[in-house]
Amino acid sequence: MRTEAEYRDMIQRSLEPQLQSLGAVPEQLMDAMRYSLLAGGKRLRPVMLLASCDMAGGSLEEAMPYACALEMIHTYSLIHDDLPGMDNDDLRRGKPTNHKVFGEGLAILAGDGLLNGAMELALGASTRMAERRGILATEILARHAGVTGMIAGQTLDVTMENSTPTEALVSYIHTHKTSDLIQAPMEMGLILAGCGPAQIEQGRVYGEHMGIAFQIVDDLLDVTGDPAVLGKNTGMDARKMTWVALRGMEGARRDAETHIDAAVAALKKLPWDTAFFENMARASLDRMN
């Protein structure tokens, strides 16, 4: 296995050629997609996918289109979230948001293009694979990104803005909005590596708890974080259903710890050296952005 930075470098180098592999895309559309996709960020989701495939003995080269597809779907969701009709944010990863640079029309299409392009990459890779691993991984990706997954969480986030936070609702939004795409990568990586259902299930449990912990920490950072380090405005979620609004700062931090512990417990049931993912789980509690 490699370090997180090494996986991240591999992904950074692959995003542009993977985009290019889509074919003759109109220049302005490609510019708008590239602007947000290459804006940086932790690349947490694709790193998790590559690392879990690697841990289980799979091929990194084979996993790369799926890793890039995952990051493209994450990026499209940010572009659409930032639109005036949704959160109306003007800063993301320290840069002006997509619609501030390219206009609303092109930002909508860049988001659509990244989602559709992600599917094109994953489907292309899956048709080149003799076994069914590829299409099963693609189905997992689509399900987690979809209307019972990430888009469900975004919907509640938009429609429930002025409601009273309840544990059930906040938990639902958290499970879906962020967690779904963090839940998918280990499951996808283990499927691509050809693992059996018992191992895939532990990967799913790890992802589920990591996802919830990750969103809780996001909520904490929205209160305590430094906009310059975060690369986005803080205090934006004050009016919304957040874990902090429900449980307070202390309670939210304790909940995050509980989920990290559960994630690490799932790792213990896997037959490989899981130090990489244990470290990632522990570190996620203390991240600054």
Next chain:
Amino acid sequence: MRTEAEYRDMIQRSLEPQLQSLGAVPEQLMDAMRYSLLAGGKRLRPVMLLASCDMAGGSLEEAMPYACALEMIHTYSLIHDDLPGMDNDDLRRGKPTNHKVFGEGLAILAGDGLLNGAMELALGASTRMAERRGILATEILARHAGVTGMIAGQTLDVTMENSTPTEALVSYIHTHKTSDLIQAPMEMGLILAGCGPAQIEQGRVYGEHMGIAFQIVDDLLDVTGDPAVLGKNTGMDARKMTWVALRGMEGARRDAETHIDAAVAALKKLPWDTAFFENMARASLDRMN
């Protein structure tokens, strides 16, 4: 083979259960998706898919998730096209546009949800199929809907609004914006029916010419059509790159006829009774909406 109305009825009856099969979708999101998806329309694309699969001896039941996926992608493109950041239309199929009823945020998500949901349906059906037909049909769908297909056409439509129409540009926009999704169904239907490459190629040629003819007639109707019959405002495209702006009314009509003739010529090379598609091609020239 059945009549166009019979295929249309089968699709109308299937759209709701196919949507439901996606799982526990938040109610407001489902309402917004259902509003536009069930608003009616000719269902031309899914009818073409079912009919070509049927013509070539394939299973209509097996083809149905792909047919519904195609209509969902067509519908999402209309919802996003109508947004204030794009065409800013308030009338579609005789009803207020999605964002007028549900607000911009939910309309963006309903579009995203229909695109992602289409992929979920097609992938779900493909994983249940032992052969590779399903995934190959899904890849064709994603490619025609994508950043070198429909989204490419929409991009040029948005970014070229104030440019001088040239034949190359108008043709590019037409080929991609509408034609791509009209080109896909026969290709997909023949793939799902297990046809060989020579037949699939003729299906592709038929779709290509039908798609261009269809968009030219759309442009003509934007000038001559009755808003009450069309269910949308006319004269909206006057500022844009249209076939009429380039070739005039007479020339546009002649071009449409040429493409219809080429579509019919492709049909003659297929080994089945193609009267259904010949009639569809001839009728598309005289349609009123």
